[in-house]
């Protein structure tokens with residue numbers, strides 16, 4: 485089994501890398517990082533893990549990586565931003581910032597389309613290909629009751645549309661293919677840190693738990709479920 489985890493330097497991505505390493509002893513795993521490669525002393529020295537430095541907003545870098553991976557079974561994109569050093573998600577439209585909006589689209593939406601473009605040929609060779617992306621429930625239009633977070637919500641809603649559209653194309657062209665948008669639940673990470681204070685008790689998940697949930701979902705869901713938006717507990721999130 486060949487597995488590619490994008491954003492394996494983040495909390496959810498790194499936990500997924502460790503869990504797939506543990507649960508699939510024969511798997512070859514590629515993990516990407518953007519700024520610095522995580523310490524991974526717990527992974528075996530013979531390493532079945534290949535680390536790659538990758539800026540996912542750069543199509544040439546994605547294309548180069550795809551030319552080095554001929555066969556792929558699972559692709560899981562865990563890259564995303566919610567805030568940066570200067571800008572927090574908008575509480576109201578008055579604080580909307582065009583550059584921040586474009587950065588959200590560039591990191592939360594664009595890479596998935598580029599990954600689909602360049603990795604579909606390698607995934608097509610698998611007997612059970614999975615293309616999964618960590619979206620977020622706040623990207624659901626139907627579920628939006630609180631408002632705010634214009635840039636993040638919009639970028640995840642656009643991501644969801646891209647995934648639904650890909651699932652329709654894959655339904656015609658990739659045998660046994662499964663495309664999924666996933667909601668991990670609020671997970672302890674740098675991304676969620678500034679917003680953890682109001683999370684109800686027991687609802688701030690450890691990345692290790694979320695990684696196990698995601699692997700379970702990828703193992704269980706068959707092609708009939710392709711094109712769905714699924715939460716960590718297996719429930720369907722409305723678009």
Ligand SMILES: NC(=O)c1ccc[n+]([C@@H]2O[C@H](COP(=O)([O-])OP(=O)(O)OC[C@H]3O[C@@H](n4cnc5c(N)ncnc54)[C@H](OP(=O)(O)O)[C@@H]3O)[C@@H](O)[C@H]2O)c1
Pocket residue numbers: 490491492493494495496497517518519520538539540541562563564565566591618619620621667668669670671672673674675676
């Ligand atoms: N945590 C939550 O509560 C929560 C809830 C719902 C959805 N999500 C979604 O889950 C995903 C993972 O989030 P997380 O909580 O694990 O966040 P995180 O720990 O902050 O990880 C974010 C990842 O994105 C990578 N990244 C950022 N910009 C990049 C770029 N231009 N090119 C390549 N990689 C880039 C980071 O790489 P470097 O660190 O190497 O820069 C890091 O690996 C995100 O899509 C997020 O929206 C999270």
